[in-house]
Amino acid sequence: MNVTKTGWAAAMAIALAGLGLGLAVAADDKPYQVAEGNKVDKTTLEGWRTWRALACERCHGARQEGMVGPSLIESLKQLSKDEFKQSVLKGRVEKGMPNFDGSKMVVENIDGLYAYLKGRSDGAIQPGRLEELK
Amino acid sequence: MVLTRTCTWGVLLGLAALPGLALANSEVIKLSQDAKNWAMQAGNMQNHRYSALKQISTDNVKDLRVAWTFSTGVLRGHEGGPLVIGDMLYIHSPFPNKVFAIALADQQIKWKYEPKQDPTVIPVMCCDTVNRGLAYADGKIFLQQADTNLVALDAKTGKELWKVKNGDPKKGETNTNAPHVFKDKVITGISGGEFGVRGYVAAYDIKTGKQVWKAYSTGPDAEMLMDPDKTMTWTDGRMAPVGRDSSLKTWQGDQWKIGGGTTWGWYSYDPKLNLMYYGSGNPSTWNPVQRPGDNKWSMTIWARDVDTGQAKWVYQMTPHDEWDFDGINEMILADGISVKGKPHNVVVHFDRNGFGYTLDRTTGELLVAAKYDPKVNWATHVDMKTGRPQVVSKYSTQAQGADVNTKGICPAALGSKDQQPAAYNPANKMFYVPTNHVCMDYEPFKVEYTAGQPFVGATLSMFPAPGSHGGMGNFIVWDAGTGKIVKSKPEKFSVWSGALVTAGGVACYGTLEGYLKCVDANDIGKELYKFKTPSGIIGNVNTWEYKGKQYIGVLSGIGGWAGIGLAAGLEKDTDGLGAVGGYKELKNYTELGGVLTVFSLP
Numbered sequence: 001m002n003v004t005k006t007g008w009a010a011a012m013a014i015a016l017a018g019l020g021l022g023l024a025v026a027a028d029d030k031p032y033q034v035a036e037g038n039k040v041d042k043t044t045l046e047g048w049r050t051w052r053a054l055a056c057e058r059c060h061g062a063r064q065e066g067m068v069g070p071s072l073i074e075s076l077k078q079l080s081k082d083e084f085k086q087s088v089l090k091g092r093v094e095k096g097m098p099n100f101d102g103s104k105m106v107v108e109n110i111d112g113l114y115a116y117l118k119g120r121s122d123g124a125i126q127p128g129r130l131e132e133l134k
Numbered sequence: 135m136v137l138t139r140t141c142t143w144g145v146l147l148g149l150a151a152l153p154g155l156a157l158a159n160s161e162v163i164k165l166s167q168d169a170k171n172w173a174m175q176a177g178n179m180q181n182h183r184y185s186a187l188k189q190i191s192t193d194n195v196k197d198l199r200v201a202w203t204f205s206t207g208v209l210r211g212h213e214g215g216p217l218v219i220g221d222m223l224y225i226h227s228p229f230p231n232k233v234f235a236i237a238l239a240d241q242q243i244k245w246k247y248e249p250k251q252d253p254t255v256i257p258v259m260c261c262d263t264v265n266r267g268l269a270y271a272d273g274k275i276f277l278q279q280a281d282t283n284l285v286a287l288d289a290k291t292g293k294e295l296w297k298v299k300n301g302d303p304k305k306g307e308t309n310t311n312a313p314h315v316f317k318d319k320v321i322t323g324i325s326g327g328e329f330g331v332r333g334y335v336a337a338y339d340i341k342t343g344k345q346v347w348k349a350y351s352t353g354p355d356a357e358m359l360m361d362p363d364k365t366m367t368w369t370d371g372r373m374a375p376v377g378r379d380s381s382l383k384t385w386q387g388d389q390w391k392i393g394g395g396t397t398w399g400w401y402s403y404d405p406k407l408n409l410m411y412y413g414s415g416n417p418s419t420w421n422p423v424q425r426p427g428d429n430k431w432s433m434t435i436w437a438r439d440v441d442t443g444q445a446k447w448v449y450q451m452t453p454h455d456e457w458d459f460d461g462i463n464e465m466i467l468a469d470g471i472s473v474k475g476k477p478h479n480v481v482v483h484f485d486r487n488g489f490g491y492t493l494d495r496t497t498g499e500l501l502v503a504a505k506y507d508p509k510v511n512w513a514t515h516v517d518m519k520t521g522r523p524q525v526v527s528k529y530s531t532q533a534q535g536a537d538v539n540t541k542g543i544c545p546a547a548l549g550s551k552d553q554q555p556a557a558y559n560p561a562n563k564m565f566y567v568p569t570n571h572v573c574m575d576y577e578p579f580k581v582e583y584t585a586g587q588p589f590v591g592a593t594l595s596m597f598p599a600p601g602s603h604g605g606m607g608n609f610i611v612w613d614a615g616t617g618k619i620v621k622s623k624p625e626k627f628s629v630w631s632g633a634l635v636t637a638g639g640v641a642c643y644g645t646l647e648g649y650l651k652c653v654d655a656n657d658i659g660k661e662l663y664k665f666k667t668p669s670g671i672i673g674n675v676n677t678w679e680y681k682g683k684q685y686i687g688v689l690s691g692i693g694g695w696a697g698i699g700l701a702a703g704l705e706k707d708t709d710g711l712g713a714v715g716g717y718k719e720l721k722n723y724t725e726l727g728g729v730l731t732v733f734s735l736p
Contacts, residue, residue, distance in 0.1 A: 055588035098257035103587045
C-alpha cells in the first residue's frame, strides 16, 4: 500500500517536474524542501518532530495560527533566522515564551524547526503530520 | 450552637498547649454554616456549593440586576470565585496572583497584595495561568501562588505573615489550585502533569507555615504515606489491603519518578472521619505505549487522615490512562444517599473519563460507576467487581499504538467535565453538574524527558460530540444513588463554570460566551435569568448576604484550557474543522479581561 502510494507520488513528482511545475521547492532562499505539502526533507521533518515533542501547539495553535502565544504564520514573516533562534533558545519569558536552550532536541534541531515554521508561514507546508521526502 | 460550645470549652480547657488546633477548623465550619458568608471556595468542607439563602428565588430571580462590578486588571483565564467573610470580600486574579480585600459597605479596596513572582513560571503553566482562589482561616487569607509559594496574609491588613515554597518551577512544578484549610492545616497540591512532575499533596501548619506532612501519588509506600496492610482498595468486590509496593509494581523501572499524578483539584473533608478526599491526575507522558503498567496511583480517589496524611483507602478509576483523563475533579461528600435501597455516606466524583462515581466514603467501597454523558465510548462500563473500566479497543490509543491517530474518542482529553465543580442540593439529594460534550482524535508519539520541558507526547484534535445537539456542553442533574441523568440542558459551549444551587430553588452557572444563567433547580430546562457579563465565564458562582440582601457573584475572564482555543488539524486542513467551528466561534462572543460581577434583587 505504502509502496504503491510512494511510487505514485514519485511518478507524479517526476511528471510535474517534467511539466515545469515541480512542487519540490529547493530555491536558495527557502530553508526547506517540500512536495505535495506534506513531504519534506529530513531536516525539516526533524523540525516538525521537535515542534510536536515540545508541545509548541499548546500556545501557538496546531496550525501555528496563534492562541495564548502569537501566530507563527505572521511572526516568521517578520523575524530573521537569528532573531528566531534567539527567541526560541533564550525565550521571551515575560510574555510566556520559555527558553528552550535546556532542550537537547531543540538545540540540535533549531535549523529544522526554523525551516518547518518558515514553510508553514509561506503556506508551502500543510499543518499536521509530515513524511520524509524521498 | 454545638460548635460554639465546643470552641468555648476548648478555650476553657486551655488549648494553649495545642495552639489553634481544632479551633481553626471549628471557626471555618462555623463561618460556612452561616449562609451569610461564603467562607470556603465551595461554600463548605463537603464541597456542596449550596447555599441556604432563599431571598433570590424561582419567583424573583428574573428581576436580578447588577449591583456592582470590579476589574482585576488582569487578562487570561479567571477561575475560582470570591470569598465573603462578614463585611469583607476577598478576590484573587490569575498570574501575577493579585489579592484584593474589598469592603462590602462601599466596595472600597481595603488592601491589595501583589506578589513578586519569577515570570519563568508563566510558560510552565499548563493550560493558562489560572488560579482557583483563596482560603480563609484563623484571621488569615491563604494564597497559593503560581510559583508554588504558599502565603498567609493577615485578613485585616494584607500583611504577609508567612510564606513557604511548596515546589520547584524549574522541574515544571507550578500551582493553580486553591489551598484548602482542614482542621489546623492548610493543604495544597501541585500541577505539572505535562512536565513529568511527580504529584503530591502537602499539609502546612496554618500558624507557622511549617510542613507537617507530604504524600506522593506514586513511588515507595513510605513516600506515599501508604500502609501496605492498612491502606485499603476495592479488590474483587470487596475492600482489601493494597499490599507492598503497590505503586512501584505498576511502573516500568524508575518511570514513577516522572509519572505525574498531580493534585490540582477541589478537596473535601469529613470532620467526623477526619478524612480528606482528593483526586490524582494523569500519568506522564500522554503516550501510553511508553509507560506500561497500571501506573498507580495516578487517576485515583484518595482518602487521607488529615493529621498524619496516612492513606486510608484508594480507588484507581482509570488504570494505565490512554486519554489524559485526569482524576483531579472535585470530591463531593453527601450523606444518606440510597444505593440499592441502602443509605450510605458517600463521596461523589464526576471524573474526566465520563463516569460518575459514588463510593462509601468511610470504607472506600465502590457503589456506583455510570456514564454521565451518554456519548462516552472509550469504555463500555466499569466492571463493578474489579472496579476496572472495560476499554473498547477501537478507542484505545494503547491498542491502536503510537503514531496512529485514534479517532472519535468520547470524551475528549478535557473530559466530560474538567475542574469546573458541580453543586449538591441536600434538600433533594441531586447534583447539578456543568459538563463538556466534546470528543477527540488522539495520536500518541514517543517523547524524551528533560526536566522543566514539556513531556506531553500526543497530538489531539477536539470537536463537538457527533450525532448530538451540536453544542459542546450540557448542564445536567445527576442522581448519584442510581447513576442516572435526571435532566440535561444543552449548551453551545462547554459549561466551564462552577455551579451554585440554593434553598431559593435556583441553580446558577456561567457560560463560555459570558452569560450568568439561573435555572429552576426542579426543572433545569426552565431558564429563569441570564445576563451577559464582560467576558466568558470559567469562574464559579458564589452567593452571600450583606445587610439583609442576598448577592450572587461570579468572575468572568475567558481563558483556561477551553478558552485558549482548541482548534486543530492533524492531517489535512479540513480535519480540524469541527474544533474550528466550535471553540473558535467563541471569538464572536467574547474577549479577555477579568471582572467580578455582583448581582442582587432591586
